[in-house]
Amino acid sequence: MTVKQLEKTANLVRQDIIKMLVEAGSGHSAGPLGMADVFTALYFEVLNHRPKQPDWPERDILVLSNGHIVPVRYAAMARAGYFPLKELLTLRRFGSRLQGHPERTKLPGLETTSGPLGSGLSQAAGLALALRMDGNQTRRIVALLGDGELDEGNVWEAAMLVPKYRLHNLTALIDRNNIQIDGPTESVMPLENLRAKWEAFGWHVLEIDGHNMAEIIGAFSLARAIVEQPTLIIAHTIPGKGVDYMEYDFHWHGNPPGTLELAGDPPKAEQAKAALHQLRTLGGRIRGEHQ
Amino acid sequence: MSKDLHLNPQLLSREVQQEPIRAGFGRGLVEAGRRDRRVVALCADLTASTKMDLFAAEFPERFVEIGVAEQNLVTVGAGMALGGKVPFVSSYAAFSPGRNWEQIRTTVCLNQANVKIVGSHAGVSVGPDGATHQMLEDIALMRVLPGMRVVVPCDSLEAEKATLALAAHEGASYLRLAREKTPVITTKDTPFTLGKAQVFRVGHDLTMVACGPMVYQALLAAERLSKQGIEAEVINCPVVKPLDGVTILGSARRTGAVMTAEEGQITGGLGGAVAELLGDHHPAAMTRIGLADRFGESGTPAELMEHFGLTAPHLVKRAKELLKRKGGS
Structure with missing residues (x-):
């Protein structure tokens, strides 16, 4: 896929997210919208995988630690061909394979069950160790973490272990969107200097614009070439990216369109429409929705 | 045996x-x-x-x-x-x-x-x-x-x-x-199956269900009780979950009185598991040996086992108390 095609796909993923959340009536908005570009890059360019054979033994493994942003993973998986797009609208419903937080045993293609924060990097490390013991040099593990999740001690236990065993077959990426449920990360529990902390733990740190396809793909590509240390990508993202009334506002962390009305927001009943319109017209840069 | x-x-x-x-x-x-x-x-x-x-x-x-x-x-x-x-x-x-x-x-x-x-x-x-x-x-x-x-x-x-x-x-x-x-109670030839409890000692007056180091204490207690004319059945229950209901209920139906023994909290432990089993299928006189809503403390292992009532003499005493409650006899 060209960068342009990837960008277009990411936009569709964002529209899917809005539709899913509105249909579900609950769920997280800001994180999934902010990570749509990273997930699109992973599923359509970076990962070696087979959507029609989710348990393909040679596949790369994507571990999502902050399970609450799973709507973006579901949308990217559906767009990649793992399951029909219409199943996205079953999110959070009774009997759905698309649980509110991801469950490995419910939907083929999910690699771990997550939601309770802080345990994804450790599981990714365990998977990387297993590959190492098997002498496998080709498969790669990608672990995605949120920034608020870094408050969890379990993350730093794993941050010590991965460099100890020089697990360069593992690449971690932190979604640095600067918000968590209670507010900005730096007021809830300061994380900076984030880069220096991970470097001090023995990681090779790359910082990228998490909305720039070329930078996302370039970072994962570079990570494959670095073997002396494991690589951590700090992806700077805008929470709620693509929907202006959500962008940068921590109140949209755990709420779907239509449930919250802050000063300057569209009326609740108009929010879903406004979000989809913005995405379809790229924030007014395209005049008609069908152009 | x-x-x-x-x-x-x-x-x-x-x-x-x-x-x-x-x-x-x-x-x-x-x-x-x-x-x-x-x-x-x-x-x-x-x-x-x-x-x-x-x-x-x-x-x-x-x-x-x-x-x-x-x-x-x-x-x-x-x-x-x-x-x-x-x-x-x-x-x-x-x-x-x-x-x-x-x-x-x-x-x-x-x-x-x-x-x-x-x-x-x-x-x-x-x-x-x-x-x-x-x-x-x-x-x-x-x-x-x-x-x-x-x-x-x-x-x-x-x-x-x-x-x-x-x-x-x-x-x-x-x-x-x-x-x-x-x-060491067992030998290399003693069978072991996941999910199976074993009757180590046959008796008809009461059932003792024990796990871990308490199995030995239960066997010692049963021996002392035997000298006083009370025959205790001792069940070794290494698999607390899934519990071997067939073996335990079978014994409880024969003896009508059940004691559990474990080195842990009686709430939610082996005692809790057996109480749930009996409550569901065959309510019987019961007593649970272990720690009852309290923590341990420093001491030699022998001192602590004695202090918390986990040794054979305590089990003998508790067994006799249990028998008084059994079916009004």
């Missing part, structure tokens, strides 16, 4: 051989590693204490030193299980599963990862280290988790067999080990 179980003929003698239960785990793990290349071992800075050192020496490339980080211990283990390994993860029971319960719930049980959690130094018989290190709540913590198997061996030989059985069995499991030397 049951003849077909090939118990140690010396078990009631003063010269009975003694060995820490955890030593059997150490031997079993090495043998499991020889039989299956997928078996790996992870430890949280207690490799010698938990007897993982034998495995680490023979299979250094399959051993992972996690450091003092029990949350990482079990979650790295979960990842390795998803990667096709059969990980045994060990620490003191107070820390694992004491500290990392949510990780066990989510990344092992809900995630259906084939991880074997090994908690050593359980019970008050840890001794001088005191209450912080005497894990009493682990059976309850693990028993309540959906799909989790809970195994509490009575001696080192049973621990060895249990380790091999767990390595071959697909599914999340908890193996509880004790620190102190414990009389």
Whole structure:
């Protein structure tokens, strides 16, 4: 896929997210919208995988630690061909394979069950160790973490272990969107200097614009070439990216369109429409929705 | 004593051989590693204490030193299980599963990862280290988790067999080990099946269901009761979950009185499990030996077992009290 095609796909993923959340009536908005570009890059360019054979033994493994942003993973998986797009609208419903937080045993293609924060990097490390013991040099593990999740001690236990065993077959990426449920990360529990902390733990740190396809793909590509240390990508993202009334506002962390009305927001009943319109017209840069 | 179980003929003698239960785990793990290349071992800075050192020496490339980080211990283990390994993860029971319960719930049980959690130094018989290190709540913590198997061996030989059985069995499991030397009750020929309790001693007046080091105390108590004309049936119940309801209920129906004995909290532990079973199927006079809503403290193992009412003389006394409540007789 060209960068342009990837960008277009990411936009569709964002529209899917809005539709899913509105249909579900609950769920997280800001994180999934902010990570749509990273997930699109992973599923359509970076990962070696087979959507029609989710348990393909040679596949790369994507571990999502902050399970609450799973709507973006579901949308990217559906767009990649793992399951029909219409199943996205079953999110959070009774009997759905698309649980509110991801469950490995419910939907083929999910690699771990997550939601309770802080345990994804450790599981990714365990998977990387297993590959190492098997002498496998080709498969790669990608672990995605949120920034608020870094408050969890379990993350730093794993941050010590991965460099100890020089697990360069593992690449971690932190979604640095600067918000968590209670507010900005730096007021809830300061994380900076984030880069220096991970470097001090023995990681090779790359910082990228998490909305720039070329930078996302370039970072994962570079990570494959670095073997002396494991690589951590700090992806700077805008929470709620693509929907202006959500962008940068921590109140949209755990709420779907239509449930919250802050000063300057569209009326609740108009929010879903406004979000989809913005995405379809790229924030007014395209005049008609069908152009 | 049951003849077909090939118990140690010396078990009631003063010269009975003694060995820490955890030593059997150490031997079993090495043998499991020889039989299956997928078996790996992870430890949280207690490799010698938990007897993982034998495995680490023979299979250094399959051993992972996690450091003092029990949350990482079990979650790295979960990842390795998803990667096709059969990980045994060990620490003191107070820390694992004491500290990392949510990780066990989510990344092992809900995630259906084939991880074997090994908690050593359980019970008050840890001794001088005191209450912080005497894990009493682990059976309850693990028993309540959906799909989790809970195994509490009575001696080192049973621990060895249990380790091999767990390595071959697909599914999340908890193996509880004790620190102190414990009389070796069984022999190499004693059968062991996951999910099966065994009648070690036949009797008709009351049923004693015990696990871990308390099985020996129950056998001693039964011997003393026998001299007073009371015949106690002693059931060794190494698998607390899934509980062998057939064996326990069968005995309870014959005797009409049930005592449980464990080195842990009676709430939610073996006592809780047997009480639930009887409550559902065959309510009977019952008494539970163990710690009742209290912590341990420092002391020698013998002092503590005596202080908390876990020795044979206490069991004899409690058995007689139980019989007074049995069916109005």
